[in-house]
Amino acid sequence: MDNMESLWDLFQKKNVSRRNFLKTCVTITGILGLSPSLISDVVSAAERQPLVPVIWLHGHECTGCDEAFIRSQTPLASDVLLNMISMEYMDVLAAAAGEPLEQHLQEIMGKYNGKYLLAVEGAVPLNDDGIYCMVGGKTFVHNLKEVAKGAAAIIEVGSCAAWGGIQAAKPNPTKSVSVSDVISGKTIIKVPGCPPIPEVITGVIMHYTLFGQLPPLDSKGRPKQFFGNRIHDTCYRRPFFDSGMFVEKFDDVGSKAGWCLYKVGCRGPEAYNSCGNMRWWNGLSYPIQSGAPCVACASNNFWDNDNFYERMPNIPVPNTIANADKVGIVAAGALTAGVIIHGALSTIQHKRHHQENDEPENDKK
Amino acid sequence: MKRVVVDPVNRIEGHLRLEVTVDETNGKVQDALSSGTAWRGIELILKGRDPRDAWVFAQRICGVCTTVHALGCLRAVEDALGIEIPKNANYIRNIIAATQMVHDHIVHFYHLHALDWVSPVAALKADPAATAALQNTVLEKYHMDLKGPVEFDSNAYPKEFPKATAAYFKAIQEKIGKIVDSGQLGIFSAQWWDHPDYNLLPPEVHLMAVSHYLNMLDKQREIVVSHVVFGGKNPHPHYVVGGMPCSISMNDMNAPINTERLAAVDTSINMAITLASYFYVPDILAIGELYVKQGYVDGGGLAKERVLGFGDYPEESYSGTSNGDFHKHLLLRSDGIVENFAQGAEKAIFYPFEAKDLTDPEVLTEGVEHSWYGYPEKDVDLHPWSGVTKPEYTTPKEGTKTDWKYLDENGKYSWIKTPKWKGKMAEVGPLSRYIIVYTKVKQGIIQEPTWVEKMMVDQVDAVSKLLNVAPEKWLLSTVGRTAVRGLEAQLMAYISKYYFDKLVNNIKAGDTSVANMEKWEPSTWPKEAKGVGLHEAPRGGLSHWVVIKDGKIANYQAVVPSTWNACPRDSKSGYGPYEATMMDTKVKIADKPLEILKAIHSFDPCLACATHLYDTSGRQLAVVHSDPYVKI
Numbered sequence: 002m003d004n005m006e007s008l009w010d011l012f013q014k015k016n017v018s019r020r021n022f023l024k025t026c027v028t029i030t031g032i033l034g035l036s037p038s039l040i041s042d043v044v045s046a047a048e049r050q051p052l053v054p055v056i057w058l059h060g061h062e063c064t065g066c067d068e069a070f071i072r073s074q075t076p077l078a079s080d081v082l083l084n085m086i087s088m089e090y091m092d093v094l095a096a097a098a099g100e101p102l103e104q105h106l107q108e109i110m111g112k113y114n115g116k117y118l119l120a121v122e123g124a125v126p127l128n129d130d131g132i133y134c135m136v137g138g139k140t141f142v143h144n145l146k147e148v149a150k151g152a153a154a155i156i157e158v159g160s161c162a163a164w165g166g167i168q169a170a171k172p173n174p175t176k177s178v179s180v181s182d183v184i185s186g187k188t189i190i191k192v193p194g195c196p197p198i199p200e201v202i203t204g205v206i207m208h209y210t211l212f213g214q215l216p217p218l219d220s221k222g223r224p225k226q227f228f229g230n231r232i233h234d235t236c237y238r239r240p241f242f243d244s245g246m247f248v249e250k251f252d253d254v255g256s257k258a259g260w261c262l263y264k265v266g267c268r269g270p271e272a273y274n275s276c277g278n279m280r281w282w283n284g285l286s287y288p289i290q291s292g293a294p295c296v297a298c299a300s301n302n303f304w305d306n307d308n309f310y311e312r313m314p315n316i317p318v319p320n321t322i323a324n325a326d327k328v329g330i331v332a333a334g335a336l337t338a339g340v341i342i343h344g345a346l347s348t349i350q351h352k353r354h355h356q357e358n359d360e361p362e363n364d365k366k
Numbered sequence: 367m368k369r370v371v372v373d374p375v376n377r378i379e380g381h382l383r384l385e386v387t388v389d390e391t392n393g394k395v396q397d398a399l400s401s402g403t404a405w406r407g408i409e410l411i412l413k414g415r416d417p418r419d420a421w422v423f424a425q426r427i428c429g430v431c432t433t434v435h436a437l438g439c440l441r442a443v444e445d446a447l448g449i450e451i452p453k454n455a456n457y458i459r460n461i462i463a464a465t466q467m468v469h470d471h472i473v474h475f476y477h478l479h480a481l482d483w484v485s486p487v488a489a490l491k492a493d494p495a496a497t498a499a500l501q502n503t504v505l506e507k508y509h510m511d512l513k514g515p516v517e518f519d520s521n522a523y524p525k526e527f528p529k530a531t532a533a534y535f536k537a538i539q540e541k542i543g544k545i546v547d548s549g550q551l552g553i554f555s556a557q558w559w560d561h562p563d564y565n566l567l568p569p570e571v572h573l574m575a576v577s578h579y580l581n582m583l584d585k586q587r588e589i590v591v592s593h594v595v596f597g598g599k600n601p602h603p604h605y606v607v608g609g610m611p612c613s614i615s616m617n618d619m620n621a622p623i624n625t626e627r628l629a630a631v632d633t634s635i636n637m638a639i640t641l642a643s644y645f646y647v648p649d650i651l652a653i654g655e656l657y658v659k660q661g662y663v664d665g666g667g668l669a670k671e672r673v674l675g676f677g678d679y680p681e682e683s684y685s686g687t688s689n690g691d692f693h694k695h696l697l698l699r700s701d702g703i704v705e706n707f708a709q710g711a712e713k714a715i716f717y718p719f720e721a722k723d724l725t726d727p728e729v730l731t732e733g734v735e736h737s738w739y740g741y742p743e744k745d746v747d748l749h750p751w752s753g754v755t756k757p758e759y760t761t762p763k764e765g766t767k768t769d770w771k772y773l774d775e776n777g778k779y780s781w782i783k784t785p786k787w788k789g790k791m792a793e794v795g796p797l798s799r800y801i802i803v804y805t806k807v808k809q810g811i812i813q814e815p816t817w818v819e820k821m822m823v824d825q826v827d828a829v830s831k832l833l834n835v836a837p838e839k840w841l842l843s844t845v846g847r848t849a850v851r852g853l854e855a856q857l858m859a860y861i862s863k864y865y866f867d868k869l870v871n872n873i874k875a876g877d878t879s880v881a882n883m884e885k886w887e888p889s890t891w892p893k894e895a896k897g898v899g900l901h902e903a904p905r906g907g908l909s910h911w912v913v914i915k916d917g918k919i920a921n922y923q924a925v926v927p928s929t930w931n932a933c934p935r936d937s938k939s940g941y942g943p944y945e946a947t948m949m950d951t952k953v954k955i956a957d958k959p960l961e962i963l964k965a966i967h968s969f970d971p972c973l974a975c976a977t978h979l980y981d982t983s984g985r986q987l988a989v990v991h992s993d994p995y996v997k998i
Contacts, residue, residue, distance in 0.1 A: 051548075051550060052548075052550050052552075054550070059381070061404065061406050062429075062974070063379070063426050063427065063428050063429035063430075063432075063974050064379040064428070064429045064430045064974065065426070065428075065430070065432055065601040065602060068429050068430055068432065068473075068600075068601045069429075069601060071473075071477070071583060071586070071587070072586075072587040072590075072600065072601075073587075077583075077584050078583055078584075082552060082553060083541065083545065083552070086552075087550040087551075087552040088552045088553050089550075089552060089555060092374045092375075092376045092377070092378075093377065093378075093379075093478075094377065094553045095376045095555070095556075096376070096481040096553060096555070096556070096557035097555060097556035097557040097558075098372055098374065098375055098377075098963055099372035099373055099374065099375070099376075100371070100372075101556040101557070101558065102374070102376060102556055104556065105555050105556035126404075126406075129759065130768050131768065132759055132768060133404060133405055133406075134381065134403070134404040135383075135403040135404065135770065136374050136403070137373050138371070138373055138765065138769060138771070139768065139769055139770075140768050143768065166426075167406070167408060167423065167426045168407060168411070170411045172410065172411070173411075174406075174407030174410050175405070175406060175407055195426065195602060196429060196601055196602065238620075250886065251606050251609070251611055251613075251881040251883055251886075252609070252611075252879060252880050252881035256611075256613040256622075257613040257614070257615035257617075257621050257878070258618040258620060258621065259618060259619075259622065276599075281594050281598065281599045281600070282587070282591065282594045285591065285594050285595065285630065286594050286595055286598050286599075287598050288597070288599055288604045289598070290598060290622065291594075291596060291597055291598035291603075291611065291612045291622050292598075292612045292613050293597070293598050293604030293605075293606070293611040293612070296422060304411075304423070307415060307419050308415075308416045308418070308419055309416075309419045309422060310416075310418055310419070
């Protein structure tokens with residue numbers, strides 16, 4: 002954002018004193034023919050750095066990622082929208098519609114060429130020349146390519162933009178692809194999730210506004226601070242996995258006791274996301290805490306990893322900490338053996354728990 | 367005569383295009399066209415999948431009305447497989463659905479609709495002290511003291527309450543001023559702020575409403591705490607076929623649901639009641655009254671002729687939907703069709719909607735005359751279970767395949783089909799629910815109203831008294847459609863509380879079951895089964911239709927509220943609700959059709975829901991997912 006420095010930034014760079022800066026502001030006030038009472042306003046305007054302009058486009062999506070964005074508590078969406086960025090184009094929240102909105106988009110693209118952040122929500126349908134998603138009378142793929150040209154960086158918000166998402170699941174009727182499949186030569190950040198955790202979306206934006214640069218990314222382009230661990234590694238139910246204490250079917254004794262959901266299909270061991278540590282609503286819960294197996298909604302192609310309730314056959318051995326680049330190297334045979342042992346242990350644990358628990362209504366159906 | 371295009375329509379879910387032809391001499395809309403401009407094919411993607419997974423896919427039809435398609439899907443699959451969910455699961459699903467409704471309505475009004483009515487620029491002219499005084503008046507005059515039953519009243523006092531001090535409004539005004547001065551207007555950019563309709567309200571109403579826009583933006587997330595506690599997240603909380611995954615135990619420290627978890631839900635429901643009662647309803651009535659008193663009661667459209675509903679909120683578990691048991695348990699009996707409400711509740715004509723109507727191939731159908739799909743037999747509409755969708759894209763009237771100028775109102779122009787009840791189109795939504803219940807109670811069709819139905823009638827009568835206008839005059843308008851959504855938010859907040867009380871009482875009685883797993887294994891399922899799931903979603907009556915064969919989904923179809931409302935015209939049945947409403951709306955300045963946006967936004971459009979693709983030709987998918995981890 003080099004070209005968007007404030008006047009005060011320029012003075013500081015040139016080692017000109019604060020006193021001189023204020024003098025200049027007084028002069029500007031005079032030149033503009035403003036009343037001297039407005040000097041302080043001019044000073045604050047000269048100090049103020051323009052907010053980062055953001056353009057947010059929608060392709061094939063469900064608007065769940067916008068909804069996630071406004072659910073953020075830290076920072077609040079109102080603070081992001083009014084004090085951290087300038088959301089110049091986002092049809093979901095924009096006051097304007099149609100032609101004036103499209104006109105404004107053109108103006109912003111010209112005025113902030115090379116400087117705006119582009120957030121994209123949704124996949125890009127390519128079948129039949131892209132006619133399955135038309136915005137403003139033109140194809141979404143056309144609009145995306147136009148807007149991407151002048152973007153400083155692109156954020157793929159959600160699994161649809163990052164991987165293609167649900168519409169790209171078999172048989173992918175509209176031939177939907179991710180943003181990075183059609184845009185190249187730009188820095189692209191993947192923020193996957195269906196939707197991403199609200200504070201992950203706003204966290205990426207806030208990182209950019211706080212530190213003036215994009216957050217460090219992993220080899221797949223995901224911010225490491227949000228996608229550096231598997232849910233399995235940060236899951237509060239992990240000790241039950243390690244002890245072989247599993248939910249065997251929904252609402253059984255292990256389900257009530259909050260044991261590991263691996264055997265009912267939990268994808269935590271392959272899911273890189275912040276659900277385990279950050280959780281949703283600033284620590285309130287996440288699917289596993291609410292008794293539901295993770296479907297790995299931030300993973301590539303998770304939709305075709307069904308059935309969701311079928312247990313994963315291959316899983317890294319307990320007590321390992323693997324990162325995205327290393328996982329999958331581990332030999333499957335050894336793992337399967339480990340899992341079988343776990344299954345046996347779990348049955349024993351179930352019996353023990355049942356005997357110890359003398360509250361019969363707990364197990365009633 | 368001028369043809370004006372609005373595309374993209376803003377502040378909605380999905381992609382919608384409007385084209386209106388306005389007679390500039392009198393502001394009359396001569397023709398209006400509504401087009402869904404995208405489809406994703408989720409129903410086709412669902413084919414061949416495990417029915418137990420289907421809700422995860424169906425849920426992604428929409429993330430704004432998140433969860434409603436999961437519920438519709440679960441109900442359809444459970445209907446097909448003959449699964450009755452436990453009492454607690456029914457209560458919890460009702461809490462999730464009702465809190466979703468409150469949330470969806472509040473976000474719709476403040477963040478997706480308010481800027482058609484109020485302007486941050488106009489708010490700059492307000493006197494903060496006068497705004498504080500106005501806030502007091504609004505609370506005194508428009509607070510509606512109607513309540514639902516509350517057994518365990520844990521709320522000592524209203525925690526969220528509108529601030530009515532000059533200093534507060536001054537701070538907000540200064541912030542807006544700074545944004546305007548900076549030239550970076552962000553989301554407030556490029557709107558027709560000079561449109562004369564913004565002068566219908568005094569500056570103080572603008573400042574109050576813009577402040578509430580910001581308040582509600584910060585608060586709305588807390589309304590759906592129930593989704594995060596029971597379903598683990600929002601949008602898109604988790605369920606399980608047969609009930610809920612969130613087991614209840616007071617004996618286990620690590621249980622998904624225990625007292626502390628219930629307390630989090632309870633506190634959030636209390637807050638939802640407060641937000642609806644002290645912000646939403648008073649705001650909407652204050653603005654609505656100013657509009658109605660200045661004669662703005664247009665935009666009724668098709669609601670004057672016909673509205674439709676399915677009913678919802680089963681008091682207790684039921685054995686199925688297509689067998690009629692769902693309809694025997696409803697707390698909100700908005701099932702039925704009302705015609706001619708424009709003549710008043712007494713003269714309106716009521717038709718029941720019964721379980722047999724769901725399976726009768728002649729009652730509910732979809733047509734494709736102006737939709738980009740082809741049917742095997744021209745002019746023969748099809749029932750959802752036997753429908754066919756073959757994409758048949760055509761070029762626009764002017765422009766090219768990939769660059770439109772004007773769509774062709776005489777040809778095909780939308781990815782939305784045209785759903786019909788007995789060959790006729792109908793409006794669905796909060797307005798329809800209120801009209802149906804009001805008519806049924808006033809005509810004595812409902813002899814003993816439930817507390818929900820009584821509260822709905824009381825709300826309508828209270829507003830009619832306040833406005834001193836008959837219900838059919840104010841309800842059947844853009845203002846009415848908008849105001850009823852606020853009334854329904856208040857109602858739904860109490861419905862959440864009602865089912866929370868039932869949940870607590872049932873746990874107290876010793877029942878902690880949340881999932882019926884008797885028919886979890888596909889070996890227990892019939893070889894072939896059909897099911898339908900109904901839900902009164904925020905935008906209206908929703909139906910999901912599933913055909914299961916050999917343990918897999920053979921066909922899937924969703925007829926959603928915005929399909930009913932946003933559908934294209936039909937040569938036999940006339941205009942759909944969006945188009946009829948636009949033609950019932952006066953436009954002051956053809957180039958700035960703010961009134962059209964306001965009218966269409968009053969439906970709360972949800973376009974990703976409305977447009978869909980499915981294929982019922984019986985074609986099997988090539989890949990059978992017997993082992994998902996073996997990739998070919």
